[in-house]
Amino acid sequence: MTTLHPDFTLLxxxxxxxxxQDAADFVGDSLExxxxxxxxxxxxxxxxxxDFMAETAAILNPDRTVLHPEPCSSCxxxxxLAPTDVLAALAAHPDAAVVAYVNSTATVKAVADICCTSANAVQVVNSLDEDEVIFVPDRNLAAYVAARTEKTIFPVPATGCCPVHQALTVAEIRAARAAYPGAEVMVHPECPPAVQAEADFIGSTSAMIRRVGSTPAATxxxxxxLGMIHRLEREAPAKRFVPASPFxxxxxxxxITLASVEAAIATRSPVVTVPGRVAGRARAALERMLALPGL
Ligand code: SF4
Structure with a gap:
């Protein structure tokens, strides 16, 4: 329970x-x-x-009330990506399984066979019987997976990406390396493949946290x-963390502000609801991921 109110858990x-982050009971990535x-x-x-994170919490906890402090906050x-886009891809590749990155709407999860996060995407894809996979909605994470599996990966949409990670450039990575000789470069698999190729370590935020516990690099x-910098500073206060880009x-x-969290607790709103049929199908895709051994 959060110190803000005993009836609430703040994730x-x-x-x-x-x-x-400092007020939360738990801080983590999507899977955590x-x-x-x-x-x-x-x-x-x-x-x-x-919002997809609040939807996911509501789908997995149908007997509890889930609040999202700022409903305008969307990915x-x-x-x-719409579910009709996924169905069109399935029509073109009828033998493929559909893997939905959790960074997707509930309606997209509802047409997927299984969900994944950036932390477990390769393991999820390799767990499937199908040789072909429609991977939605991040083409960069899809490319990261494709390089680490024998499966044939179809990214949908072909231009799908996170606008934040897509904006990171090779020039920025090289400039940061020049400014901090000896530093280790960590990037997220949502970054473009050319940026991933420049990195010393590619991983989800949870993988980054584990990595800073073992890397010999001081910087x-x-x-x-950028929010990850605060998390890493809490996890490894002796190290120096530098953003690869200010953007x-x-x-x-x-x-999401502390004021909006406090307002949500005070008013017990806004409540997140996911229609029953959509929630049931999306829950099946999420629970299939959560049930995989070792993840
Ligand atoms: S960082 Fe990118 S993937 Fe994550 S919520 Fe923002 S837009 Fe979506």
Missing amino acids: AHNYVRAEV LARLATRTETPYLVVAGV AMALR VIVGTE LICTDMKM
């Missing part, structure tokens, strides 16, 4: 503002928050993140959303 993504939401017992969950990548150049800001994540 915060690694990309939200520092003061919201999805898991943690099912392990808490308060009647209310408050999700400090974008720009998720919004670019780490961080190629993901790695997800404004939707930053819409």
